Amino acid sequence: MHTIAMTTAQGSLLVVVFVFGCAVGSFLNVCIWRMPRGLGINSPRRSFCPRCSTPINWFDNIPVLSFIALGGKCRACGKGISWRYPAVELVTGLLFALVYHRQGVQVQTEAGQLVIMMLLTALLIVGSGIDIDWLIIPDEISLFGILGGLAAGLLLPGLHVGDMSYHTFGPSAMNPHLGGLLGAGIGMFVGGGIVLGCALFGYLIFRKEAMGIGDAKLLGMVGAFFGWKVALITFFISPFVGLLYGVPILLTRDEHVMPYGPFLSVGAVVTMVFRSSLCGRLAGWIDSLAVVTGGTVG
Numbered sequence: 332m333h334t335i336a337m338t339t340a341q342g343s344l345l346v347v348v349f350v351f352g353c354a355v356g357s358f359l360n361v362c363i364w365r366m367p368r369g370l371g372i373n374s375p376r377r378s379f380c381p382r383c384s385t386p387i388n389w390f391d392n393i394p395v396l397s398f399i400a401l402g403g404k405c406r407a408c409g410k411g412i413s414w415r416y417p418a419v420e421l422v423t424g425l426l427f428a429l430v431y432h433r434q435g436v437q438v439q440t441e442a443g444q445l446v447i448m449m450l451l452t453a454l455l456i457v458g459s460g461i462d463i464d465w466l467i468i469p470d471e472i473s474l475f476g477i478l479g480g481l482a483a484g485l486l487l488p489g490l491h492v493g494d495m496s497y498h499t500f501g502p503s504a505m506n507p508h509l510g511g512l513l514g515a516g517i518g519m520f521v522g523g524g525i526v527l528g529c530a531l532f533g534y535l536i537f538r539k540e541a542m543g544i545g546d547a548k549l550l551g552m553v554g555a556f557f558g559w560k561v562a563l564i565t566f567f568i569s570p571f572v573g574l575l576y577g578v579p580i581l582l583t584r585d586e587h588v589m590p591y592g593p594f595l596s597v598g599a600v601v602t603m604v605f606r607s608s609l610c611g612r613l614a615g616w617i618d619s620l621a622v623v624t625g626g627t628v629g
């Protein structure tokens with residue numbers, strides 16, 4: 332395992348990306364709070380304290396730092412500010428930095444794909460935040476995301492080539508842009524379909540709704556952006572994320588309804604960031620399965 336030393340320029344860019352991510356996280360907080368309440372993202376223009384409605388000064392609205400400077404309390408009413416605000420900012424900053432470092436510096440993915448990865452990360456953070464509070468994932472996130480994923484496949488075919496592609500099952504001699512769109516479409520159907528199938532199965536067997544349509548659209552969005560392999564790996568990683576989080580909660584609290592969107596989202600970000608190696612492994616596994624069964628796949 333060789334490591335690639337970062338240049339000074341890359342190091343500075345990493346800091347810039349982190350700070351940019353924290354600022355984006357501040358905007359995502361606004362989306363998480365306003366979207367399910369039917370409030371416009373842009374009006375009122377200024378952010379306000381959710382407790383006393385006092386508009387927040389720009390110097391009290393600096394990601395992470397203002398929360399620390401204010402001691403976690405609103406300057407106007409003195410009531411506590413949720414720790415979730417700085418947490419969302421910090422997580423967004425760290426994930427953007429991770430995308431840049433892993434995909435931009437180590438794997439040397441093209442810049443367009445880095446932007447797409449940050450966009451999907453942002454959509455997943457907003458979807459998860461709203462799912463945690465309201466047990467819904469708004470269509471404005473998942474349907475917009477699916478359309479965005481299809482458009483990205485068409486414009487950046489690089490998202491759907493090599494080990495990451497649909498090519499294992501599909502034609503390889505095709506116009507790259509159409510191929511990218513096809514890869515995005517297959518990813519959307521695999522992602523959405525596997526959750527729907529599982530939900531239907533769970534309902535028929537247990538008469539219980541473990542995953543819903545919102546989760547299907549969310550994984551459909553992940554598949555549209557990064558193809559069917561990423562959707563499939565995400566689906567199999569997410570229950571483990573759920574276990575890590577859910578077991579302590581179930582033991583300590585009397586709470587049985589848990590949103591599944593955040594688990595899918597964590598699984599999706601992990602898979603997306605490490606997809607070059609994870610998808611290669613999945614491809615190898617499918618190939619060896621094909622050898623065992625004597626069939627030919629790809």
Ligand SMILES: [Zn+2]
Nearest residue numbers: 380383405408
């Ligand atoms: Zn206040």
